[in-house]
Amino acid sequence: MRLRGSHRKPAIAAAIGLVALALLPVKAxxxxxxxxxxxxxxxxxxxxxxxxxxxxxxxxxxxxxxxxxxxxxxxxxxxxxxxxxxxxxxxxxxxxxxxxxxxxxxxxxxxxxxxxxxxxxxxxxxxxxxxxxxxxxAAQAVASAPASAAPSGSAAGSAPGAAPSDPIAAFAQHAPPASANPGPTSAAPVLAATSMPAPADDDAPAPADPPLPPPPRPALQAGMRPLVVAIDAGHGGQDPGAHGPGGTREKDVTLAIARELARQVNATPGLKAYLTRDSDVFIPLEYRARRASANKADIFISIHADAAENRGARGSSVYILSTRGASSQRARWLADKENAADVIGGARVRVADNTLTSVLLDLTQSGNMKASEDAAQHVLGGLKRVGNNHKPDIERANFAVLRTSDKMPAMLVETAFISNPEEEKRLTDPAFQRTLARAILDGVDTYFSRQPPPGTLYAARAQAAQSAQADVPVRSGIGGSR
Missing domain, CATH: 2.60.40.3500 (Immunoglobulin-like)
Structure with missing residues (x-):
């Protein structure tokens, strides 16, 4: 009996220990x-x-x-x-x-x-x-829109009450930016005010021909794909970005501007927005463009707010990726500052400064550099029309957030200086945020209008304009005879 008891006690103790371990959620x-x-x-x-x-x-x-x-x-x-x-x-x-x-x-x-x-x-x-x-x-907007008042971005030829083939039509009821959908301008009042009988003198100039009607603007059709604009709100989560004199955090400003830009993009027929982040979370830099690519983005725009020791620095700037050095000391410093976001956020930083990595990066980006430059020029032009720019030309540097954007044009937009007390207040103003978003969208719209990808509403518009131009009769002679 004594021998049997000596075996039973360790067994009971072991069983009790296993039950205790199973009940402890310490490691769970x-x-x-x-x-x-x-x-x-x-x-x-x-x-x-x-x-x-x-x-x-x-x-x-x-x-x-x-x-x-x-x-x-x-x-x-x-x-x-x-x-x-x-x-x-x-x-x-x-x-x-x-x-x-x-x-x-x-x-x-x-x-x-x-x-x-x-x-x-x-x-x-x-x-x-x-x-x-x-x-x-989107579905709710389409369902509530009357069939007789279908906007220009809705699918043509669809059955009454049917949802459009593309979700962009759901947002077409909102007024798009003026630059995105310029309507036909009538010159009738001017002609009526200046209309006079033709002089009898044969040498006098004949009255000008009436203006040609604007080319038709086709609506979104079945089979057309929307152009996806990826909008990246800089920083986020435990990475607040720069701070303004009044305590404004860059991550809050960039998210507000990104959301406003997404709203305006979705209100533009033929465009669709994708936000890399729509809340206060941290996303490692290398994953931002990759998430945009996974959502089939056609362009990538990273939104930031600049900062400098000089409190008087002001204005906006547009940057693109460079694998062969920065265009200025300021651009190099800014890239180093923005690239440090991963360190602040706790992500693992990959060192990519060896020769082989640089060459491979250059090869994957070389075919995309020209597209990024063209798109950035148009966005910079849009920003110039709403205020002064900090830099008159686009700048280049090795921004980590742009390195994985080899499948689409990409840029980093410094909207204004959060370190400037005056611009800090403007950055938190919804009206100024709408102005900035409209300027960026104006550049995107111009870029896609001049280089429309096939199978999109922009390509259909370009084709319609080209066909209308081909049908224009030739005007000749002083008197406008044909």
């Missing part, structure tokens, strides 16, 4: 919050955890769902589940195996999610899932 991750938001760029889900941990994405079909498994995790006590939003119809949680939390998103369609893990340092970690596509605002 805790899911503290679930959030879902729907906006013009798609649907976004945020899963907040107390620390970085493993996760697995499991796409499921018939019906469409996305399951996310978190091994060695548990739900926070009293955790509430968000309601339906955008492409997410419902959210459920379960436990497929002991110790694993499963979060299931019921989806309205077959859309692949784009996962991004964001390290929140002391505050924990956030897993962000994005489903690109149009939020419910």
């Amino acid at each position: 991750s805790e899911i503290r919050q679930l959030r879902i938001e729907a906006g013009p760029t798609g649907t976004r889900a945020e899963l907040h955890l107390d620390k970085v941990g493993e996760y697995r994405l499991i796409p499921l079909s018939n019906p469409e769902r996305l399951a996310v498994d978190f091994p060695d995790s548990h739900l926070a006590r009293g955790l509430g589940l968000p309601g339906a939003a955008g492409l997410v119809k419902a959210v459920r949680t379960g436990q497929p195996v002991p110790g694993t939390v499963r979060v299931v998103f019921d989806l309205a369609g077959k859309v692949k999610a784009i996962p991004t893990t964001l390290d929140g340092a002391a505050s924990g970690a956030v897993l962000v899932l994005e489903w690109p596509g149009d939020g419910p605002a």
